[in-house]
Amino acid sequence: MCRAWVIAAAFAVPLVAGAGEPKPFHFAHDISPLLIKQGCASAECHGAATGQAGFKLSLFAMKPDADYAALTQDLDGRRIDLAKPEASLLLRKATRQTKHEGGRIFKKGSADYESLLGWIRRGVAFTESEPGRLAKLRLEPRDGGFAAVAEFRLAKRTVTRDVTRLTVFSSTDEAVALVHDNGSVTRRAPGEAWVIARYAGRNARAIIRESFNEGPPDMAPSTQPLDVAWLAGLESLGLKPDAEADASLLARRLHIDLVGRPPTPGELDAFLALPPAKRLAKTADQLMRSEEFAQVFSGHYRRWLELPEARGEKDFEKPRNTKLRRYLLETVRQNKPLPQLARDILGSGEASGFVSRHNDPRDRAEYVGRTLLGMSIGCARCHDHPMDRWQQREHLAFSAYFADARPNPDGGMMAGKLFLPGTGKAVQPALLQLNPAAPPAPQHRPGDELAWSILDGGHDQFGRNVANRFFGILVGKHLVDAPDDHRLSNPAIHGALLDALVREFGHTGGDPRKLIRAIVTSRVYALASEPRAGHALAMDPAARYLARREARPLTPAQFKRAVEWVIGDALPHESPPESLLARQLYVLNSGLIQDGLVKPGNSVAAIGDFVSEPTQQLRALFRLVLSRDPKPSEAESFLPALEKQGAAGLGDLAFALMAGREFGSLR
Amino acid sequence: MNPYPMFRRRDFLTTMSALPWLPGLLQGAPLLRKSNRSLIVLWMDGGMSHIDTFDGKPEARPDIRGELVARESSLEGVFVSEHLPRISGIMDQCALVRSITSTEGNHGRGSHYMLTGRRPSPLLEYPSIGSVLTPEQLGNSNPIPSYVAIPDAHPYAKQGFLPLTRGPFEVGGDPSKGDFRVRNMAASPQAQRALSLLQTVDALDGKPRSESEQARDRFLSQARFMSLSPEARELFDLSSEKSETRKRYGRKLLGQSALLARRLVEGGVRTVLVRYKGWDHHQGIARALTYGFPPKLEALDQAVSALHEDLTQRGLDDRVTVLLASEFGRTPRINPRGGRDHWGRASSALLFGGGLKRGVVVGKTDANGEALVERPVTPADLFSTVLAALGADLEHVLHTPDGRPSRIVVESAKPVHEILQG
Incomplete structure (x- = not known):
């Protein structure tokens, strides 16, 4: 079988640590990762809220200061024996020379053992020599697997170190590729998987592709950007797309998607009478001008923006929700650009009700994250997670933006404050850093700052979120599944297609009808839905990677x-x-x-x-x-x-x- | 037309406990590979006061013990409301857990914790016990649903993150009503007439094209069986029960639902959830429990004791496990409106039947029924206890749609071994 390897980025820096120079050391770079990788700091073991057997580490070893104290100072420092390093409780427990509920973690003489022993021998410093700043983590191919390489910036030089031993690896699809602790990879089936590496709070990823070897697509080339991206993706997986569905099926599909019902016999005739290349575009344009379309799509907007459906007379929220429902209907009727919709939601007009329906500022912040950015920041509400880019303090600071404004003594209003329940301290609001490299907001107007950071801010996350949701509505499959959970370890099933959609979204200024038109006139939309011979329905990779369309039930x-x-x-x-x-x-x-x-x-x-x-x-x-x-x-x-x-x-x-x-x- | 000619009406009742589909129905669930036990959950929706039912405090101050009198039951040291005389008489046949303690004091969250064994999570809705017990794959040997809710399912008694195919079937009506029918179960004349046409239409369409179409085919054949076979209709028809039996269970919603539940588990349904609403007694609790049509406690007393007796008489007491539970208890101190409010810190659950010891009580609350003094049991522990009583594999792992593994019970949950049979 031919194996195609693609590495996410090209690496030019050679793997060398400065020979003879002192190795940079920091507890957070050399000891904490070990506690994570060996599972010591997991929720089941010493990372539990109350620790385990009197020994408490921070969950996933995310707080090096506290863990350092726990290891070196708790129990009057009995875990470490500086006089007889080998007799340190830490090592005796981990090698099970002393009873340890968690069993033997590593053997005497193993690399992890030696590194801990060395650290104790040198006097359990928090940092040694010049610790350096961890600037970058990357994956380099090695022996059919990967090595994790960290780049440290020191005062006068940069040091790269192989940190594979301290890195936690995972695969986004273990059915396709399994990645082992030492970075080696076992390929199991054709398909696509990302290897995710995690070291000292940094993540890196690389893609693995294993070809299906179905040969090149027998489809005429296309100049449409979506088709080009889609076909290139299938080709890189060696998948051959299915044929196009026949015209009457396309007419039915398009009508149900855009106006929520099948075509009338007259509409069917009109569709079939158009030249094949123009059928979908022309009909879509026409349908999108109808009131039926506004009704159907405002329903999609309601679900996207989590507005409850009308429940009849008993709906106690009725006045506000009815207004918001009407606002959405009007939005679709007017074909309001989606960035404008987002600005309205973040502004102070009638659409602000989407956010203020939630009472707690944290709920509001999470709502904005989910619906406008497609990101679940809520996991960080309780504690930090290793695979999550958002930390608890960022979650709180962002939430502080959504605290209600309060009247000030002069009769005006002042910005709201979020007070921490435990301490009563006010939280300093800060925006989510979606692109740390982005320049600051052009004009420092408080009202616009939030909208700017979400819609512009040197990132395209709003576009990615919207494009993904519209694609899901029309094709029945999201490119990023769990559309409110875009993150490193939840990659798109077809990254190139999502990128192309985002560009399309950008070109049109976020015009929803143009976005819909681009999707329904693309070839992936027009695919047939016949299952392929020899595949169980649930397993068919052709449907999984968008080489075939999957039938779904009418709602x-x-x-x-x-x-x-x-x-x-x-x-x-x-x-x-x-x-x-x-x-x-x-x-x-x-x-x-x-x-x-x-x-x-x-x-x-x-x-x-x-x-x-x-x-x-x-x-x-x-x-x-x-x-x-x-x-x-x-x-x-x-x-x-x-x-x-x-x-x-x-x-x-x-x-x-x-x-x-x-x-x-x-x- | 009877599409399943192997079932004949005449033989139905006599063979109910050994229906031809029973082996098939109870298979297909790797979770319960070795067991054929069924589960009936009597869900007291709204929060059943523990002090006014199974954890009486006759010695406590009047504002704690309330207006209703509790007396020692047939199980030593267990004080049960005097309005539950029949249950009191069979307490020595049951297992009682008096020390359930939940962190959740809100209806939605409390119910989620009890019904799914998991504290609610903003990211994931967990499957309820009934859905967990459904077979992973619906085969052709499943002509009747595996999980039935009477009259409907609590929002957290559903499939959670599992596929819709594993959700409850809601009968959608009150079985005590004279005109009770399972919603849309009576075959329309046109459906009967056009059934063979429908089969031809589907056959000419070819094979199903997706998993969802495949599921639709299976459920259509289940729907066809349910609406056309006299056997299935009989299964849901309470009028074939003797009138004394119907009376014995109590003529209203809870009693007749419990009777229907017994018929269903006898006919091979794996889990039946009976949802009995109206326990949220924030005011006038004593009156609310003892007056009305019928009084709540009387309905409970009749239904539970009749179910217990009926299952025993039919020799089903080892094949059917019964759980009576609620999302939380109610505040020990009577509030100024004569009611009791939500109390997650302590509540009681009654269990009997398959896999359970008889005449055991676990846990104890303090003199005022406020806090536990013995053997705390979390809803997750209770959830795993019920699964263990059914003979389920507690290590079984489910998968969320994005492939994340999730054990059927949270790792920290420990079954209450004191009430489980060896």
């Missing part, structure tokens, strides 16, 4: 709307339940379809009334219900009954088609 609202659309009239029934068994019982027995089919003048009955020839009736029924012509096998099976039973046969067949698998699925 309850879409299903009901589709039935109403076929019937040609609104039906008073409630939407189908979520639970799958209850939904199938609903389809069979709720009366939604049955009652619709006996409504006077419904579209199915009209076929019986106005089309006389059974073959034509069958064709009209299939186009009405499934947006396509009947297959020969279907004509053969259903025509005899239609000829014999007339209108009743037509009604029953319409029922069976609407209860059928195809109708309930968005393919």
Whole structure:
């Protein structure tokens, strides 16, 4: 099998530590990583809130000062024996010369043992010689795996050190590649995985690709940026994309996605009459001008912005939420650019209710992180996490931005303050550092600062978040799954495609309709949804890496709307339940379809009334219900009954088609 | 048309405990590889006062003990409300945990902790005990649902992060009503007429194209069985129970739901959750528990004792495990409105049946029922105890949609061995 290796970045710096010069040492660089890697500081062991057996380390050894004190000073320093370093409790426990609940951590004489022993022999300093500042961590390929290399800045020079032994490795997809403690990699299956390395609070990653070897795509090249990126990604994995879905299926897909219902037979004809290259673009433009589109997409906006659905009379939040719902509907109607929507939400106008619906400033901060940046900063509310870029103090400082303003003695308002519950101290607000290298906000106006840091600030996280969410809405699969959790260890399934979408988003100034148009006219949108031979449905890598489209069920609202659309009239029934068994019982027995089919003048009955020839009736029924012509096998099976039973046969067949698998699925 | 000709109506009742689908239904769950036990959860929604039910404090001051009198039950040292006389009589057959202590004092969070065994997390909604016990893959041998909620499921009694296929089936109606029907279970004439057409439509469509389509096919066949087979209809039909039995359980919601639960577990359903609302007694608690149609405690007394008796008489007492629980207890001190408020620090749960010892009590609260003096049991401990009683593999690991492993019980949870059979 051909193995393709791609390393995230090119490395030019050779791996050398200055020969003969003193090695930089710092507890945080040399001892803390060891406590993490060996699991000593995990939540199950000494990192637990109350420690373990009287020995408490900070969780994931994130607080070197405290851990240093615990190791060297607690119990009057009994953990360390400077006179007889080998007899130190620390070493005796870890090698299990003394009883240790956690078992033997390492052997006497192992590298970890020696490094701890050396440290004790030298007098357990917190820092030795010139500690240096850890500037960078990177991964370098070595023997089919990786070495972790740290770069330390000293006063007059830079030292690089191999820190593989002290680095924790993980793989984002262990089914594809497994990474071992020493950085070596076992490749298990074709696909894509990132190796994540963690050392002393720094992360680095590198990608591993293993080709599927399906050969180059047999598709005409495209100049569309999304297609170019998509095809290049598939090619790098050796995946061959499926063919394009046929035109009537595309018409159905596009209508359900944009206006929440199948096309009418007339709309289907209009779609098919367009030149193939223009069908999707022209129809999408037309649909996006409709009120139906505004209704459907404002629903997507509601879910994105976590606004509860209207619950009828009992909704005690009703006035504010109704206003916000109306605001979103208007936003979609006017095609408001998405950065403007975000500015409104962060501003003080009516849209500020999205944030102020939450009472606690921390909830507000997390809400903004999730919805506008696609980032879950909430994990840091309780404590720091090794794989999380946000720390507790950053979470608090950002939350302080969202404290309510209070009246000042002069009758005006002053900025709100977040007070720490324990100490009663006010927290100094600070913005999230999404790009530390970015220049400060151009104008220091307090109101704009927040919006600037989220929308501009030298990063494209807002665009990534929005592009990912729109892609998920239209293709049924997010590029970054868990769309509110973009982070290093949760990479996009197709990074190049997401980058291309973000560029598209940037070019258009965040115009939502242009973004939608770009997605629905791309080839990945038009893919067929036939499963490939020889793959279990759940495993098919073609669908996983976007070389094939996956059919998904209509949502309850879409299903009901589709039935109403076929019937040609609104039906008073409630939407189908979520639970799958209850939904199938609903389809069979709720009366939604049955009652619709006996409504006077419904579209199915009209076929019986106005089309006389059974073959034509069958064709009209299939186009009405499934947006396509009947297959020969279907004509053969259903025509005899239609000829014999007339209108009743037509009604029953319409029922069976609407209860059928195809109708309930968005393919 | 009976799509499952191997089941005949005539044989149904006599073979209920050995239904042809039973082996299949109870298989497929690696969690319960070695067990065929079923679980009934009687969920007292709103927070059941421990002092006014299973942890009476007759010696305490009047503002603590309340207006209702507690008497020593058939289990020595256990004081049960005098409004629960029948339960009091069978306490020596049950296991009682009086020292459940939860950090959560809010309905949503408390219920999440009890029903899922996990404290609520902002990132993940955990699956409830009923969903955890469903088979991972729904096979063709599962014509009836594995997890049923009567009349509906608490929001945290659902599948959590597990796929929708593992959620509860909600019957959606009050079984004590004369016109009780499982929602949408009665086959519409058109569905009956067009069923073979539907099969042809699906057959001509070819094979399912995705996992979701595959799941739909399986649930359609379950729905077809449920609505068309007389056996399935019978399973949910309480009118075939003797009138004394129906009366014995109590004629209202809780009693008839408990009876339906017994029918369902007998018919091979793995977990039944009965949700009995209305325990949030912030005012006038004594009256609320003893007046009404029916009085809460009377309904509880009848339903629980009848279920216990019925399961024993039918020889199901080892095959069915019953848990009576609530999200938290209520404040020991009666508030100025004569009610009791939320109290997570102490509450009680009653268990009996399969895998459990009889006549044991675990834990103790102080003289005022405020704090524990013995054997604290967290909701996670209780959750793992129930799974252990069912014979489940506590080391079993579930996976979140993004592939993160999650043990079915939190690592720190320890089953209450004192009440588990050896």
